[in-house]
Amino acid sequence: MRAEPPLEPTPGEARELLREELDHPAYTESDLLERIRSWLADLFEAGAEPASQASQLQTVLSMVALVLGVVAILWLLTRLRRDGSPAAGRRTLFGEEVVPAVELRRRAEQALAEGRHEAAVVDGYRALALRQIEGDQIDDLPGSTAREVAVQLAEAYGDRARDLHGVAQLFDAVLYGHRGASREQAEQVLRLDDGLPGGVRR
Structure with a gap:
């Protein structure tokens, strides 16, 4: 087989x-x-x-x-x-706080005196913006960002446009970017507030 x-x-x-x-x-x-x-x-x-x-x-x-x-x-x-845009991260200028400009300015000066330069920048720019709103120099637009306020202010005060945009960027960098601020930067914000019409009221 x-x-x-x-x-x-x-x-x-x-x-x-x-x-x-x-x-x-x-x-x-x-x-x-x-x-x-x-x-x-x-x-x-x-x-x-x-x-x-x-x-x-x-x-x-x-x-x-x-x-x-x-x-x-x-x-x-x-x-x-x-x-939902604010909740999604819109960087509003004033948030939920309702404080008059004069009080914000007082807080900024106190923070500067105590060496808290970041707080001085934040409250100083808020005081600057709110004072212009209270004086009817710019529109009160709820939920506005620091940049949007700077755009309005630059239209009203063209000769200060560069400074206004600069402090708005500084505000965002300090408050939302958690960047540090120097005494000189804080003083720059307060001087700009003093130099605009309706300047600081003590």
């Missing part, structure tokens, strides 16, 4: 090769796409019969409700974007 030639690959190796072939992404993707196609087809067929039995009025009302729903969602998204 002739010996049968050995099987190559062996049964175990053949099973392993088949498993590797079936694990190929092409089979998985094809199966996934087929499942999605079948699910969409079933969904369409399930909705087709009730839709065909619905009256024209019901169809119109459903479409109107859908449009109104989309409009409502878009409106809510725009409101959240607009109203």
Whole structure:
């Protein structure tokens, strides 16, 4: 009797090769796409019969409700974007505090005397901006940033535009960037407040 030639690959190796072939992404993707196609087809067929039995009025009302729903969602998204901007990190000038300019200036001078130069910069610039608002030199826009106030002030006092933008940047760097401030920088803010119309009132 002739010996049968050995099987190559062996049964175990053949099973392993088949498993590797079936694990190929092409089979998985094809199966996934087929499942999605079948699910969409079933969904369409399930909705087709009730839709065909619905009256024209019901169809119109459903479409109107859908449009109104989309409009409502878009409106809510725009409101959240607009109203949520401070919470998202908008660097407002005054925050929630309501203090007259003269009190802010007093606090800035006290901070300067105590060597707290960062606090002097922050309260000094707030005093400067609020004094101009109180004197109707610029508009009172709730939620304004230091930069936006500087833009308004620069339009009113063009010859001081560079200084105004400089102290606004300093304010942001100190309050929001946690940068240090020197005595000279704090004094610069207070001098600018003194030099603008309506200067410091003690």
